[in-house]
Amino acid sequence: WMRMLFMFSTMLISVPTGIKVFAWVATVWGGKLRLDTPMLFALGGLVMFLFAGITGIMLAAVPFDIHVNNTYFVVGHFHYVIYGATVMGVYAATYHWFPKMTGRMYYEGLGKLHFVLTFIGANLNFFPMHPLGLMGMPRRVASYDPEFAFWNVMASLGGFLLGVSTLPFILNMLSSWVLGKEAPDNPWKAIGLEWLVASPPPHENFEQIPVVVSGPYGYGSDEPLVANDPTKELASEHS
Incomplete structure (x- = not known):
């Protein structure tokens, strides 16, 4: 009975998680995407998190979980969740x-x-x-049978490549901070008050409180976000 309880509760978690994925997809659906580095990492994280959700539903099913419980399938699922949702983000x-x-x-x-x-x-x-778990390789072991060698070698190669991938990131951050070209106030053409101030932001941000005149969904339009002169804008509205 406890297995049935855990299956029901885990399946129940999948419902809001699935809604989150659909919400993320709906956010970018029909949009004019710029496939710059931030968007690539966001989309890559979405793909990995979606795969983690599929394997999570599989683990929630009692008949399947009996076979892969305490195997590397669970480890793979966990890493897809954490890396896709956290590190890529x-x-x-x-x-x-x-x-x-x-x-x-x-x-x-x-x-x-x-x-x-x-x-x-x-x-x-x-x-x-995941295939290692399906083959029955348990987690928390110091050595493994030769039949598991191929997939373990592949995982090791991926781990080395993942380590190497941090080198261009570190090089990019350090060199750009010192030698990168000057950033405009709003390089992403985003809607938000934080992108109206200089980069990096000065102390106090604004000399006066800005008056927002744009709608929340004015992406790509020529409509200004704030009034050029908030005091005059307010005076004209009340005249």
Whole structure:
């Protein structure tokens, strides 16, 4: 009965998780995407998290979980969740906010190289854990049978590639911070008050409180976000 309880509760978790994935897809659906480094990491993380969700539903089913319980299938699922939802998101946010934090633009070529190496390395590292689990390889072991050698070698190669992928990231961050070209206030043409101030932001941000006159979904339009002179704008509205 406890297995049935755990299956029901785990399946129940999958419902809001699935809604989150659909919400993320709906956010980019029909949009004019710019496949710069931050967006590539965001989309890559979405793909990995979606795969983790599929394997999570598999683990929730009692008949399947009996076969793969305490095997490397569980380890692979866990790493897809953590890496897809966390690490890829951190990389995306780092590249997105780097111009605003430092006042410098990063090198796009190095950023995309970092993404390619990271995405390939992560999947090559974590995906082999699933067939290993299906073959019965337990987790928390110091050695394994020769029949598991192929997939373990693939996972090791992916781990090495994942380690190498951090080199262009470190090089990009350090060199861009010192030698990168000056970043504009709003390199992403984003809607938000934080992108109206200089990069990096000065103390106090604004000399006066800005008055937002744009709608929340005015992406790509020529409509200004704030009034040029908030005091005059307010006076004209009340006249």
